[in-house]
Amino acid sequence: MSNQVTGAQSLVKSLEHAGVDVMFGIPGGAILPAYDPIYDSKIRHILVRHEQGAGHAATGYAQVTGRVGVCIATSGPGATNLVTPIADAAMDSVPMVAITGQVPSAAIGTDAFQEADIRGITMPITKHNFLITNPDHIAGAIAEAFHIAGTGRPGPVLVDIAKDALQKMTDFKWPTKINLAGYNPKTKPASQAIRDAAALIAQSKKPVLYVGGGVIKANASKQLLQLAELTGAPVVTTLMARGAFPDSHSLHLGMPGMHGTVAAVTALQKSDLLITLGARFDDRVTGKLSTFAVNAKIIHADIDPAEIGKNRFADVAIIGDVGEAMTALIPALEAEFKKSKPDLTQWWNQMGSLRSKYPVGYDHPADGSVSPQYVIERIGAISGPDAVYVAGVGQHQMWASQFVKYEKPRTWLNSGGAGTMGYAVPAAMGAKVGLPDATVWAIDGDGCFQMTNQELVTCALNNIPIKVAIINNESLGMVRQWQTLFYNSRYSNTSLESKRIPDFVKLADAMGCVGLRCDTTGDVDKVIKEAMAINDQPVVVDFSVFRDAMVWPMVAAGTSNDDIMVARETAPDWDSQEL
Amino acid sequence: MATHTLSVLVENSPGVLARVASLFSRRGYNIDSLAVGPTENSEISRMTIVLNLDGHALDQVIAQLFKLINVIGISEMTDTDSIKREALLVKIKAKPSEREKVAAVVAKYNGVIVDESDASLTIEATGPSTDIEALLKSLEQFGIKELVQSGLIALERGGVTLADRTLSTSGVAISDPNSATADYQN
Numbered sequence: 001m002s003n004q005v006t007g008a009q010s011l012v013k014s015l016e017h018a019g020v021d022v023m024f025g026i027p028g029g030a031i032l033p034a035y036d037p038i039y040d041s042k043i044r045h046i047l048v049r050h051e052q053g054a055g056h057a058a059t060g061y062a063q064v065t066g067r068v069g070v071c072i073a074t075s076g077p078g079a080t081n082l083v084t085p086i087a088d089a090a091m092d093s094v095p096m097v098a099i100t101g102q103v104p105s106a107a108i109g110t111d112a113f114q115e116a117d118i119r120g121i122t123m124p125i126t127k128h129n130f131l132i133t134n135p136d137h138i139a140g141a142i143a144e145a146f147h148i149a150g151t152g153r154p155g156p157v158l159v160d161i162a163k164d165a166l167q168k169m170t171d172f173k174w175p176t177k178i179n180l181a182g183y184n185p186k187t188k189p190a191s192q193a194i195r196d197a198a199a200l201i202a203q204s205k206k207p208v209l210y211v212g213g214g215v216i217k218a219n220a221s222k223q224l225l226q227l228a229e230l231t232g233a234p235v236v237t238t239l240m241a242r243g244a245f246p247d248s249h250s251l252h253l254g255m256p257g258m259h260g261t262v263a264a265v266t267a268l269q270k271s272d273l274l275i276t277l278g279a280r281f282d283d284r285v286t287g288k289l290s291t292f293a294v295n296a297k298i299i300h301a302d303i304d305p306a307e308i309g310k311n312r313f314a315d316v317a318i319i320g321d322v323g324e325a326m327t328a329l330i331p332a333l334e335a336e337f338k339k340s341k342p343d344l345t346q347w348w349n350q351m352g353s354l355r356s357k358y359p360v361g362y363d364h365p366a367d368g369s370v371s372p373q374y375v376i377e378r379i380g381a382i383s384g385p386d387a388v389y390v391a392g393v394g395q396h397q398m399w400a401s402q403f404v405k406y407e408k409p410r411t412w413l414n415s416g417g418a419g420t421m422g423y424a425v426p427a428a429m430g431a432k433v434g435l436p437d438a439t440v441w442a443i444d445g446d447g448c449f450q451m452t453n454q455e456l457v458t459c460a461l462n463n464i465p466i467k468v469a470i471i472n473n474e475s476l477g478m479v480r481q482w483q484t485l486f487y488n489s490r491y492s493n494t495s496l497e498s499k500r501i502p503d504f505v506k507l508a509d510a511m512g513c514v515g516l517r518c519d520t521t522g523d524v525d526k527v528i529k530e531a532m533a534i535n536d537q538p539v540v541v542d543f544s545v546f547r548d549a550m551v552w553p554m555v556a557a558g559t560s561n562d563d564i565m566v567a568r569e570t571a572p573d574w575d576s577q578e579l
Numbered sequence: 580m581a582t583h584t585l586s587v588l589v590e591n592s593p594g595v596l597a598r599v600a601s602l603f604s605r606r607g608y609n610i611d612s613l614a615v616g617p618t619e620n621s622e623i624s625r626m627t628i629v630l631n632l633d634g635h636a637l638d639q640v641i642a643q644l645f646k647l648i649n650v651i652g653i654s655e656m657t658d659t660d661s662i663k664r665e666a667l668l669v670k671i672k673a674k675p676s677e678r679e680k681v682a683a684v685v686a687k688y689n690g691v692i693v694d695e696s697d698a699s700l701t702i703e704a705t706g707p708s709t710d711i712e713a714l715l716k717s718l719e720q721f722g723i724k725e726l727v728q729s730g731l732i733a734l735e736r737g738g739v740t741l742a743d744r745t746l747s748t749s750g751v752a753i754s755d756p757n758s759a760t761a762d763y764q765n
């Protein structure tokens with residue numbers, strides 16, 4: 001039997017073979033041939049309102065399920081609208097395949113209508129990309145794209161397909177084997193590295209498990225728990241790793257970094273050994289690099305060899321899957337600990353006292369307005385650890401990382417590396433599609449919300465009942481905080497006036513969602529419960545909050561972690577600490 | 580600053596040069612020269628990249644290059660273990676009265692005069708970079724009108740080939756990221 005199909009049919013069959021169950025996109029001229037077989041496919045296609053929404057939705061879907069997220073767009077502006085979510089996925093190592101139509105191959109390079117060199121544009125922000133002009137190459141490229149996106153250090157892969165390649169006939173053959181000479185990520189760590197790491201840990205008096213998003217990507221929370229309990233070392237989870245280790249666990253010191261806890265930041269600073277697991281020494285964690293953890297030796301476990309030594313020299317490099325690394329490390333450590341196990345009592349005395357003395361906290365505003373931190377804390381408390389929380393970018397994001405208690409991996413989604421405002425609503429949409437039974441909250445800023453809220457229409461029409469909490473401080477709050485602290489309170493262009501315009505409740509209503517409003521502290525619980533009770537429609541709650549709340553603690557950009565502030569002009573009381 | 584020569588086997592696919600160039604530019608690595616050409620295998624091209632590293636460890640550059648899916652094998656070409664050559668074409672002004680002198684200089688560096696006109700002589704030469712530099716220096720006195728250099732190419736001494744090492748299925752694993760001369764292969 002002949003398998004003669006059009007390139008477009010080959011594409012859709014390939015996506016089916018790759019196991020795709022949903023994709024997010026918008027059609028247009030160059031990709032139109034593909035939309036005809038999509039019409040008949042069992043793959044669910046969700047028609048978004050902006051391609052950026054398609055991209056972030058694919059990311060949200062991928063973050064909660066661990067599967068490869070898929071988005072699809074036409075050539076030119078359709079493709080360039082995907083640039084932001086692709087860059088975002090690259091920064092946060094999210095497995096994604098983006099499919100774009102391209103002008104017919106004969107027109108490529110002629111500045112044809114809706115032509116953009118999207119392969120060239122996305123070269124630096126994809127793990128790999130393809131331009132396909134021959135229909136015979138479609139199935140192979142799709143198979144390779146999914147393989148590359150989902151294995152090793154995950155990341156976005158773009159497949160750009162010329163319109164004529166979609167229209168011409170080809171023989172469909174799904175490859176049984178992928179043969180990429182230049183791609184064969186190593187997952188099994190070297191045994192010598194494991195032995196060296198175990199030996200270092202067995203000597204360390206001030207170890208810290210510095211846990212990054214890689215642990216979540218590797219589905220390695222179980223191994224992390226074992227390793228932590230075996231070593232008894234303090235654990236810190238970065239912004240990308242919140243949920244990798246239970247917040248309720250006694251070994252957890254919280255999040256390190258620019259807005260991390262005093263205990264987590266100080267533990268890294270004073271440590272003699274950082275056991276780095278799927279983390280990358282980002283500047284938001286290290287502060288001024290030359291002053292970061294100056295007395296610490298570094299064990300660095302990562303699947304990406306290029307992360308080793310990129311920012312910080314590694315004394316022991318464990319290249320491989322971080323889950324496999326921990327699985328190997330545990331017995332090696334048990335053997336070492338039989339010989340001698342360091343006493344961490346003094347280290348814990350110090351860190352424990354910092355943790356109890358400087359918990360993340362906030363004051364209720366003196367003017368009686370609602371505290372944004374309180375709202376977020378209550379959303380977390382009422383919705384519980386099985387809900388998924390998706391933040392935008394800004395103050396509300398930091399508060400959501402601080403005041404929601406995460407107990408499980410893949411329940412906290414945010415744009416950590418790129419810091420993409422507008423991430424929350426579409427990513428929450430994708431998350432809800434991936435986990436239809438979970439409660440999914442977008443915790444968004446009034447600024448961020450105004451970048452991508454149109455996807456609520458998509459949610460309303462496609463039965464994707466997410467919940468959105470707008471933390472409305474009528475400002476670009478995080479920027480305003482920097483203006484308060486570093487620009488003499490000169491508030492240049494950060495006032496959004498969004499308590500006046502737009503009317504978020506009416507806007508929600510107009511988009512087919514339930515709109516709720518909350519202006520008083522006393523109503524917070526009631527309104528959250530009201531939102532929790534609505535499960536057949538998206539809900540948007542406009543929480544009107546105090547304008548001048550600030551995110552603390554803070555390590556100002558470019559300064560040393562040693563200069564962490566717990567409040568304005570207030571350093572921790574180091575004198576009473578013996579460190 | 581230290582100079583290193585890397586031989587990089589890449590898939591002979593469109594866009595691969597752009598990927599490498601874009602990587603170097605966005606990560607701030609300085610390329611002294613880059614030569615690309617076909618190899619004994621029609622599906623594979625070979626790049627010879629001369630780098631001036633300032634602050635960036637060579638291993639970091641190699642590891643970043645390796646993240647490009649089209650990059651198949653990388654090896655550092657050291658002075659002792661490899662042969663390195665550059666090609667030069669240079670047009671000089673030499674007056675008829677100076678031509679004998681020019682011929683002597685060219686012969687000293689195993690060059691050849693490949694084109695002559697009333698107003699110019701064109702010389703071809705290949706050799707180690709130091710010889711090419713010395714030849715150019717000696718030709719300066721006659722007045723250099725125009726020149727073009729190929730960029731360095733390099734091949735290991737002995738029977739081993741980079742392709743043998745990096746294309747075999749077992750291959751050499753990414754071993755010690757801190758060893759500057761480790762072969763990298765996926």
Ligand SMILES: Cc1ncc(C[n+]2csc(CCOP(=O)(O)OP(=O)(O)O)c2C)c(N)n1
Pocket residue numbers: 392393394395396397419420421422444445446447448449471473475476477478479
């Ligand atoms: C696309 C984009 N543009 C600009 C910024 C810079 N930026 C970071 S936070 C922020 C303010 C966000 O305001 P809002 O959504 O209201 O959140 P808040 O900080 O008030 O909680 C801005 C403008 C960004 N991160 N992303």
